[in-house]
Amino acid sequence: MISVLVVDDSAVIRRLVTDVLSADPGIRVIGTAPNGKIALDKIDQLNPDLVTLDVEMPVMDGVTAMKAIRKMRPRLPVVMFSTLTSVGADATLAALAAGASDYVTKPANVGSLTQAVASVREQLLPRIHALCARRAATAPPPRPASRQRKLPGTDKIKAVAIASSTGGPEALRVVLTSLPAGLQVPFFVVQHMPPVFTQMLAQRINTESKLTVTEAKDGELAQPGHVYLAPGDFHMEVARVATSVRTKLHAGPKENHCRPAADVLFRSVANVYGGSVLVVVLTGMGQDGKHGCEPLVAAGARVIAQDENTSVVWGMPGAVAQAGLADAVLPLEKIADSIATQVTGRGLAPAMEVSSWN
Numbered sequence: 001m002i003s004v005l006v007v008d009d010s011a012v013i014r015r016l017v018t019d020v021l022s023a024d025p026g027i028r029v030i031g032t033a034p035n036g037k038i039a040l041d042k043i044d045q046l047n048p049d050l051v052t053l054d055v056e057m058p059v060m061d062g063v064t065a066m067k068a069i070r071k072m073r074p075r076l077p078v079v080m081f082s083t084l085t086s087v088g089a090d091a092t093l094a095a096l097a098a099g100a101s102d103y104v105t106k107p108a109n110v111g112s113l114t115q116a117v118a119s120v121r122e123q124l125l126p127r128i129h130a131l132c133a134r135r136a137a138t139a140p141p142p143r144p145a146s147r148q149r150k151l152p153g154t155d156k157i158k159a160v161a162i163a164s165s166t167g168g169p170e171a172l173r174v175v176l177t178s179l180p181a182g183l184q185v186p187f188f189v190v191q192h193m194p195p196v197f198t199q200m201l202a203q204r205i206n207t208e209s210k211l212t213v214t215e216a217k218d219g220e221l222a223q224p225g226h227v228y229l230a231p232g233d234f235h236m237e238v239a240r241v242a243t244s245v246r247t248k249l250h251a252g253p254k255e256n257h258c259r260p261a262a263d264v265l266f267r268s269v270a271n272v273y274g275g276s277v278l279v280v281v282l283t284g285m286g287q288d289g290k291h292g293c294e295p296l297v298a299a300g301a302r303v304i305a306q307d308e309n310t311s312v313v314w315g316m317p318g319a320v321a322q323a324g325l326a327d328a329v330l331p332l333e334k335i336a337d338s339i340a341t342q343v344t345g346r347g348l349a350p351a352m353e354v355s356s357w358n
Contacts, residue, residue, distance in 0.1 A: 002132045003030045005046060007039040007065070008054040008081060013106065016113075017052060017081075020120045027128060036065025043072060049132055050077045052124070053100070055091045063094045070099040077101045077131040079124065089200040093169060101312055102127050102166045105194060127166065130285045130313045157302075157343045158276040159185050159222070159238075159245075161269045163262030163292075165192040165284025167312025171332055172282065173205050176227060178336035181210035183343050186222040186245070188230075188238060188269065190262045192284065195232035202229045218249040230260035237268035245272055256288040262316070266292025275300030278342050280335060281326075282306045284316035293325045304328045304338055 006017045006029055014032045021027045030046050033039040036053070037060040043051065051069065055062040062080060069078060080103035082092040092103045104123035107116035164171055168191045176187075193201065199215045206213035209227070216228040216236055222245040230236035230249075237248040248268070255261035262281070266289060269277055279296055281289045283306055293303055303326045305317035310332040321329050330338055 002027045002128060003046070003049045004028070004128065005031050005033065005039065005042055005048040005051045007033045007036065007051060007057075007062075009034050009057040010054075013054070013081070016107075016116055017120055017124070020117055020124065021128070024125055027125075036060030036062060036068070039065055040068055040072065043069065043076070048076075050079065050128055052079050052081055053095075054081045055088055055095060056083070061091070063091055063098060066095045066098040066100050074099075077128075079104060079127055079131070081106055084194060084196060086196055086200060089197045092197070093200055093204055096169045097173070101131050126285065130166065130315065156276060156345060157185055157278050159269060159273050160187045160278045160280065160339060160343065161266060161296075162187065162189045162280045162282065163265070163284070163289040163316060164190070164282035165258075165286065165288065165313075165316055167283035168192070169201055171306065171312075172201070173208065174332055175280070175282070175336045175339070176205050176211060176213060177208040179209070179211060180340055182225065183211065183340065184224040185343055186224060187211065187227040188216075188222075188236065188247075188265055189227060190230045190236060190260045190265050190288075192258050192260070192288070193232050198229055198232045202227075216247045216249065218247065220247045222246060230265065233259055235260050235264040237264060238272050239268065240272050256286055258286075258288055262289035263292035266296055270295040270299055270301070273301075277301040278339060279303045280306075280339065281317045281320045282332075282335075283311035283313060285313045286315050287319040289316050290319040290323055290325065293320055293323075297325050302327050302342060304330055304335060306335065307331050 004021055006014050008014045018029045021029050031042050033042050035057045053062045078100045080092050080095045080100045082088040082103050082105055084105050107119040202213050202215045211225050211227050213227040215231050228247055234249045235252050238245050239248045255263050279301055305321045305326040307329050308314040320326050
């Protein structure tokens with residue numbers, strides 16, 4: 001049974017979240033709090049397995065509370081509740097940087113009870129179960145099954161494609177701000193996030209990165225040293241136009257319940273670049289990216305998956321690793337160096353080795 005503390009200054013939202021969570025037989029709401037200050041006291045008293053935390057509250061806001069929670073309980077999963085506004089997105093990204101595990105967006109219309117309940121249920125329940133399963137796991141994951149696959153090619157890397165979800169904003173920040181200047185390839189990134197959030201994330205990372213990081217626009221020319229982050233609610237593909245490569249955005253059907261989806265990007269990257277690609281699959285819930293890796297691997301592309309120990313949720317990278325599609329499974333802090341090594345050609349000869357499986 002997963003015990004949850006619900007923190008929100010709105011009594012309506014506290015009641016709504018409590019009702020949704022209480023309907024799940026595996027979850028028990030052990031308390032609520034109207035602000036961060038009271039939440040800190042209740043965390044100390046009740047010792048919950050997970051906390052849902054509103055971003056904007058009186059007395060003590062969510063970001064301030066998040067920083068204090070990390071000092072009290074370094075490993076306690078916390079899911080932020082945010083509004084779909086630039087202010088809400090910026091505060092949520094600050095909370096994620098302070099150690100929050102993930103976030104969900106508040107229902108746009110609390111007056112419509114059916115829609116509000118569905119929104120909270122669809123967003124929150126999978127995250128709670130995934131985060132608490134990650135925390136409770138004690139046995140190492142099974143080693144991936146051996147499979148026949150083409151060895152990574154020796155062609156020069158012409159593009160890097162990155163996918164991430166739960167825990168991804170901070171993982172992307174770590175990777176993209178650790179890369180050196182002068183990398184002569186474009187980077188294409190899918191992070192599962194709604195509109196506004198992707199724009200704010202790109203702006204935040206751009207202020208720290210030696211690369212140019214922007215939210216992608218339709219028809220942009222892919223340039224070296226530039227990171228193109230798929231905008232929320234749009235799939236991003238790449239397409240060859242004459243002698244150039246350009247981004248292509250569209251609102252096609254969701255894949256893996258996601259838009260943008262990594263599988264969509266990866267398939268298009270395989271069509272344009274073949275095996276001259278380095279793929280990186282970072283922390284995230286679900287399996288988005290696994291099927292998209294298959295044509296890339298078949299063409300000889302190289303794949304790095306983040307390891308379980310440094311992933312918030314080892315869903316996406318775990319699916320890739322356990323399918324035998326990864327050339328390397330690395331801790332987060334080693335991924336940027338591996339990318340730089342592969343892109344600059346210093347690591348072309350041998351296939352990369354698995355660094356860690358647990």
